[in-house]
Amino acid sequence: MFRFIRPTLNEFIDLLFPQLCFGCDKPLEFSEKVLCTPCRINLPETGHHCEPYDQNLLNKFAGKVPIQFLASYxxxxxxGIVQKLIHGIKYKGYKEAAKEIxxxxxxxxxxxxxxVKDIDVILGVPLHKSRLQQRGYNQADWIADGLAESLGIPFRTDVLIRQQFKASQTHKNRLERWENVKTVFAVVDKESIKGKHVLVVDDVLxxxxxxxxxxxxxxKAGCGAVSVITLAVAGK
Structure with a gap:
């Protein structure tokens, strides 16, 4: 009996306090999540996954690290709407939106x-423990978890750690960003990735x-290949 009551209560709550679309602030329909249907249809999708060797993306890595596959959604x-979404995900606690998108x-x-059929494990770019405590969650992990569930691939949070706290990267150029993070990360479970294809996930490239x-x-820790997916990348 109770399983029939629960949806009714949820629908009643939504009727009194409707969730709003992140894009246009209009109330969402019962079947909609995060964005209303028109806003979702009009999302500025990149189509990168149809062209996995997009040179504009690969140039960002400048040949320093071999990347198997690289795409942003x-x-x-x-x-724009994506800036609004990323800001809400990163700074306003809308982590469930990150997972849904x-x-x-x-x-x-x-x-x-x-x-993606060759990927063995998915990792989010880790936050330092002090930043994690401050924010309360790691948005990259929520994005990674959403990908992992939909793709049916294991998601791990205990493989890669950020061992040093560094200042924000926002106002640094490429060289400064690289110098700021090149020794920041460490693999703490090498056996779990040995010879495997690892997908690393972040919010913005x-x-x-x-x-x-x-x-x-x-x-360096012995994984067979690394691919990268981000939720967003700077527009054309």
Whole structure:
């Protein structure tokens, strides 16, 4: 009996306090999550997963670290819907939104990209424990978890750690970002990734320095290949 009451109560709560679309602030329908259908349809998708060797993306890594597959789901433009989403995910506690949006991309990848079939394990770019305590969650882990569930691939949080706390990367150029993070990460469970294809996940791809540093440590620890997926990348 109670299993029939629960959805009714949830629908009643939604009726009194409707969830709003992140994009246009209109109330969501019962079947919608995070974004209303028009806003979701109009998301600025990159289509990178259809062209896994996109040179503009790979140039960010400048050949320092071999990356098997690299893609971002959405274009990030100043003042746009994706900036609003990322800001909410990163600073306002909307971690469930991160997982939901990542699951959308995961389902797309499963249908349209052959490279993800070879991935053995998914990792989020880790936060330092002091930053994690301050924020209360790691947005990259929630994105990674959404991808992992939709793709049916194991997700781990106990393989890669951030062993040093560093200042924000926001106002640094590419070289400064690389110098800031090149010795920050460490692999604490080498056996779990030995010879495996590891997917590293983050929220936004900027210069790629943080992701390079993660990939470098994973490859040094013996993993077979590293791929990278982010929720967003700077727009054209």
């Amino acid at each position: 959405l274009y990030f433009n100043k003042g 990542a699951s959308w991309y995961g389902h797309q990848l499963k249908l349209e990209n052959r490279f 900027t210069t790629g320095a943080t992701l390079e540093a993660c990939a470098q440590e994973l490859l």
